[in-house]
Amino acid sequence: MLKCKINGQDVEVAEGSSIIEAFKATGQDIAHYCWHPGLSVAGVCRLCMVEIEGNPRLQIACNTQVQEGMVINNNSDKIKDAVKWGLDFHLINHPLDCPICAQAGECQLQIQYMKFGQYDPEMAERKVKKRKVVDLGPKIVLDTERCILCSRCVRFTDEVSKTNELGIFNRGDHSEIGTVDDRPLDNPYSVNTVDICPVGALTSREFRFQQRVWYLKNETTVCNGCSTGCSTKVYFNEEGMWRVKPDHNDDVNGYWMCDEGRGTPRFVNKDSRLLSAWNGQKDEGQDLEAGAAAKAVGQTLKKVVAEQGSDKVAFVVTGQYTDQENRAFLSLAKDLGVKVYHWVNNPEKMDEFDGLLIRGDKNPNTYGLKEAMKEVGVGSPWSELESSVSDLEYVVVAGPENHFAYSDLTDKVDLFSKANHQVWFVAGDHDVLRAASNKVSLIPTKTYVEKDGTYKNFEGREQRIRRVMTLVPGALSLTEASKLMSGQELLVDGNVSESYRKTNFFSSNERGYL
Amino acid sequence: MSLVKKPSFKASWYLIGIFKGMGITFSNMIRNLVKKAGNDKISLAMKTYNYPEEKYEYGPRFKGNHVLTVKKDGSIRCTACMLCATNCPAQCIKITAAESDDNTVEKYPISYEIDILRCVFCGYCEEACPVDAIRMGPEWQTAALNGSDFSYDIKHLAYRAQLKGGIVSRVDEEERHKAGI
């Protein structure tokens, strides 16, 4: 370990660390555009200037290693002047179209300008005009004028996704980020380049212009897109969820996440959701309160089991629910004495892994489900259900919330239609379900941003998800549904245990902050 | 702020004040009855308006009803940056942005609504706008027949009849580009 002093604060860092890492270790503020903890060092933006005692010239913190006893600061006037000029050079050809830039509000240029700049530009020359709104594939839009050539995105495609699409073309002030012949930048991790781009040069087609970032709040949770379970931040407001970004977690995903996982708002947001319970058949039926519907189903199931035997009812589970929910649902099955079947959405791809993050098992909690089934002592082979389904009175399905990963949904609905009734706990509203040929009950469930619980990822790592917002007020978690079905009441306890839920996010404090 | 005044000796002579005030009122009334307001400049008669037939015109700096300005081609100037909505203390501006087919425009508002009943006419929206897209004009009558008429949409804000085809914004993107900014 090496000792050094950062702005008067003593800190010890491992041998070989750079000064910028020491800054990060102390939590001190330092400007940097090109350095990113998950990428190699480029040292091109010249913004991370520091003054080292005994060294007459300013050095860049990202590419200078800490040596024993170094005394470093970045708050002298000399540094401020250097950073101011660094910023001025970055802005020479910058269009400053913040009003129409999707990055505004989280743009490093804006942040640095407010900290070090606030001057009038000293350039008399005309700005070099470059290409704007370049179509860089289905997910990304490029604005070459706004790019500050930090090369983070290039290093990302070289080092992390290893797809090497991006490069810097031309020289001098004509340099531009781009792909050869504007070929699309379309790899499964491409939107990470949008996250790491410190400015608004790369923007996500999906999120662009949807919301101003300062209107959104964020909360950390775990992605439920596949069994890797990346740590993510979901950005939301009172209308719903708008985007997902990776959160740093060295043990699981590092600094990245895949593009598919960013699509969770597709099935979380209200417009795709089942808003109330529904009882019916072939598109005709009526809406019910979710809680009342769950209670009624519970009573009927008990009656059927008592009168016709427990082999007239089957439970179907998916790896889409939290540990707590699985336990409650499986215990209910055990109490009723009915058989439980595990619906595996894509058995042939379950064990696939692309070497970086994406796994073929598109359920966040298959591991936890299997564990819970073993613990509770239920579980029967799927083939048995397939052969016996036409004898069944009731099939109760804990359906998937991420129906995009369940391409076999229609097949399964057809299969379950052979029984007399099917009961679905499901988050999304699906036409195939409402159109099913037997009697159907649909009961809305919460999605992963509306409930607390834990997922166990592919290697059994237990990760907590938390309730971030409520989108469908009547929806039940599977725990709540199981309670209601077994005849218990839901206790509404007025105490809010989680501090983060006490604040009314949208009333004031940070709103309007730029 | 309410002030509680202690009853003083002086205040107990209120009748004198009342008679003085009434004196002014009645002398004005009698003067108005006798003399006619009008052409004669040194007329002592008080000027009153026969509202609503006659209306007072405020100067252009008056902070009245909002106007969304337009570009030279008549399209809406607003870029949907939402700075006005962010700055608005009454939170009465609601904007929905969309991607424009025209790459030189890039972003524009597909809807822009001001809930004029919540507006406090502070003018912060006007101050926040980077492109002179919203102004507060001299119109001050906001009467309407039903609640929904108080939510002003783009059509009303930019193209209502009183604006005679729209007010042109001072900030022109093309000119700025030509100037190399």
Ligand code: SF4
């Ligand atoms: S990149 Fe930053 S400074 Fe540049 S236009 Fe976008 S928000 Fe403004």
Ligand code: SF4
């Ligand atoms: S596009 Fe963004 S990340 Fe890539 S070099 Fe330019 S500024 Fe850096």
Ligand code: SF4
């Ligand atoms: S005048 Fe004030 S209250 Fe009214 S819309 Fe503008 S900022 Fe909001």
Ligand code: SF4
């Ligand atoms: S009126 Fe001005 S401040 Fe408001 S969104 Fe439009 S351009 Fe931005």
Ligand code: FES
């Ligand atoms: S962060 Fe050090 S030069 Fe860019």
